[in-house]
Amino acid sequence: MTSKHSTLVSGAVACLKLAVAGSALSFPAMAQNVDHDLAFPGYSGFLNVPSATALAHGQADIQFSDQSFYKGGYDHIKNVSGTFGVFPYVEVGGRLAWAETHSSCFQGCGIRDLSANVKVQAPLIPHEWFDLAVGIQDLGGEVNYFDAKYIVAGRQFGPVEFALGYGDPDVPNRYLDGAFGAVSFRPFPWLNFIAEHDSQDLRVGAGVTSPRGWLPGGTQVKAKVVAYNRGEYDDDRRFAAIGISIPFGNAGARPRLAQEAARTGQERAVEQQEPADALTARESVPASHRRSSDVENPQASSDVARNLGEALVDAGYERVRVASVGDTLHVRWENNLYNRDERDSLYDVASRAQKAAGIHGTARLTLLNQGLPVVNRTVSLGPDAKPYALAAEFAPGGVLPGADLTVSDWDFEGSFGPAWKPRLTFRPNISSTVGTEYGVWDASVALGTELSASLWPGALVSASYNTEFYSSEDFEKGGVFFDGRQRTGVIEAEIQQSLRMMPWMYTSVHAGRYAFDYRGALNETLILSPSGHHSLGFIGGYFQHREFDDISRRQALARYSYFNPGLDLQLDVYGGQFFAEDTGVRVDSRFWFGDYAVTLQYKNTDAEFVSLGWVIPLTPVKDHQFRYLQLRGDADWSYSVQTRINDDLNYTAFGGAGIVQSANPLREVYLNRGRFSNQ
Structure with missing residues (x-):
């Protein structure tokens, strides 16, 4: 490390100590976990310096900025970056940088480059100790304008976060070429002040984030500005970035048919605390819907099966068959409704069977596709808040598509339209x-x-x-x-x-x-x-x-x-x-x-x-x-x-x-x- 690097990094650390001491007195209740933002190069971080943490699992950030390092200096070059937290502690992203949009590079277009970034955060280090991450910018290839490998450690104290690291770029004498450091101060969740030394230049800026809940779907708008630069390659120039952050996908938005082994202790505790409700539910079943062993009507169980089958057909399911055998409802159906994820159909049919069960204790569900049985789920029909699977397996049988040794006489057969429906x-x-x-x-x-x-x-x-x-x-x-x-x-x-x-x-x-x-x-x-x-x-x-x-x-x-x-x-x-x-x-x-x-x-x-x-x-x-x-x-x-x-x-x-x-x-x-x- 040169004397210049040592002086600037030491100064950043000294500033950090003062900021931490002040934050401990002024912001004792500030949460340590803050939103992760993209740096100008496209990875999560400060301004140009990467942070020691990766984007949260499921977080997606897209950013437009006007700063790139090209031909030995910084210039106002357009960039679009997209980065995803694809895995806990792992983020991947891509960056497109360009100077001219339509001109041919064979006749001169400045920079036009597509690159990939990867960052991995160490998962086993307690957050209270420190965070550690390694990353690669502009992965692979020979025409690499932004290639760099880096390692960075960081720690957060209330509203203050810092990072120190070392980088090795493909192009020398640019950011991440040696030791670097950064410190940020977030007095409010929506405001962030940043100072960094990227191994070559000293840089100060700020970031703003729209508060959570202001925009639908968990979306947040984010912006950053470089307000001050001083160093070898960047001298008092202004750059800006704006982007959005969204929780990608809809995981957890809909319930799934959990299996008995996967149910939480809280779910089982709720079930054990409701014996009176279970008895009330059992006694509230009309006599016409109870089993023939409990009432004089031998058609009660068949009526339950027929009612459930009609409800499934009315809902739009096809190739529906339902039978009552003892205290078990046997249900077969083909799903062409929940085409995004057929596990939604399993939960839907299990819920309908639970509501219509009468005193049936279990249901054996068989999902068909193109007339072939695919999976079986044995479902509890007790008074639980949610149905759950007692057993899960691939549907038995072989080449004969209609073979079912359990049921020989179905109480209901029907379909919402013909099997050959276009x-x-x-x-x-x-x-x-x-x-x-x-x-x-x-x-x-x-x-x-x-x-x-x-x-x-x-x-x-x-x-x-x-x-x-x-x-x-x-x-x-x-x-x-x-x-x-x-x-x-x-x-x-x-x-x-x-x-x-x-x-x-x-x-x-x-x-x-x-x-x-x-x-x-x-x-x-x-x-x-x-x-x-x-x-x-x-x-x-x-x-x-x-x-x-x-x-x-x-x-x-x-x-x-x-x-x-x-x-x-x-x-x-x-x-x-x-x-x-x-x-x-x-x-x-x-x-x-x-x-x-x-x-x-x-x-x-x-x-x-x-x-x-x-x-x-x-x-x-x-x-x-x-x-x-x-x-x-x-x-x-x-x-x-x-x-x-x-x-x-x-x-x-x-x-x-x-x-x-x-x-x-x-x-x-x-x-x-x-x-x-x-x-």
Whole structure:
């Protein structure tokens, strides 16, 4: 560390001691946990200096600023940063910096760069001791304007927070090149004063945040300003940033069907404190709804089953069957209402069974998809505030889709419309480039429409059509990205037959037209662990070009999938030969927040790519349907931004590790996108 660095850092520490002493007297009740903000470079932090904490799990911040370090100095360059707390103690983000929006960089455009950031906070250190984090800015690649690796420690005392760290950038003599430090003073939750030394320059500024509760959905507006600069590369210039912070997704917004082992002690205590209420509820059941063993009416239990079945059909469920066997209600139904997450349907049916149960003690629920039984839940129908599952498993049975050895005579059978009801799904399809030499953002946008219908159990016919309605100049004919545009025409038309060979094994065979120009056949096979947390899969196919006999494609991929329900984390690892016959690996991850997700992807075939994106459902929590038709949006629409890494130049590319599969693959149609858990 140079003498200049030592003097400035020591001065910051001295100021910190005075601020801490003052805050201990003036603000003894100030909470230690404060909102995390983005620094100008896009990671959570102060002005340019990173903090020792990561964004909170589920927090999403988007920021626009006008400061970038370029060609040895700071300049007013536009930046958009987006950072997500994807995991406890882990944040990932992306940054787009540009000087000119439309000009070609081959003729001169200044800086135009797309980069990725990662920060990890040490999870095992008590907050009362200190916080510690490591991070990488501008991950991967050779054309890196902002590359830096850093480690930072920090501590918070009431309204005062400080950080000290060390950085190593790819470009020397800029921020984070050596020791750095920062201190902030937050006299009010909405106001923050900041002073820092970023290893090269001394900087003072302030930040403001809209108070919690002023805006809907937990949204907060945030702004920062650099009011004073002094140093080698930044001398008395002003910069500003403005952004929003939102709790991403809707996790916790709706109840789930908890399992007995997962219920909290508080829930069990409430149940144990209500014996009188339970007795009252039992005695208040009309005699006509009690079991024949308790009353003289032998039809009482059958009436309960019929009433429940009619209620389910009226609600819009299909292929409904209900039977009363002893003190157990057996319920089978197909869900086409809760298309975002079928666990909502499990809870809805369990709640309806609980209300209609009479004196039935349990219900055995079986969820169907395309006529095939998928999962079973044995549910307590006691007087608890919420229904809960006593047992969870994949539905028993094998190749025979209608086999049910438990019930031979159903008290009710009905459906909201025919099994072959057509379903029309709409979605926007987007091809785009971000931060390339040709422009900041170029895009081709189309409306995708899929029509599907069920033929018999496990059989499905579908067709998808694409209609391009917008394209920027570079995606038009003659443009550099024309081949990657959204084409107008039939994307896919196929017929498929899926078989549930065993409760934990599915296979499907598909034939038809794929990827606009190819006809061929597909096979997908899936093997599940008993818990549903692990699966092994195979996706293979042969495709022949419709016009050129000498063009054909073979695809053969193995897939391992993992789902952690506690963290709502999904991981898919693909390996083998992809559709373009490039070979290698692809890793897809989803960090779920209710019905929304942040996605991270890594590809390594002919080149290496990373992408950051999100999943947003474009349909209501509960879809509406007519008796002979259903119109709905895409419940799993995704968009991502991709950049090349570990290459001499970040050439734009749309391909790499592409997978051609059915528009209705096994996990999406039958297994709630891989999010069913039996534990």
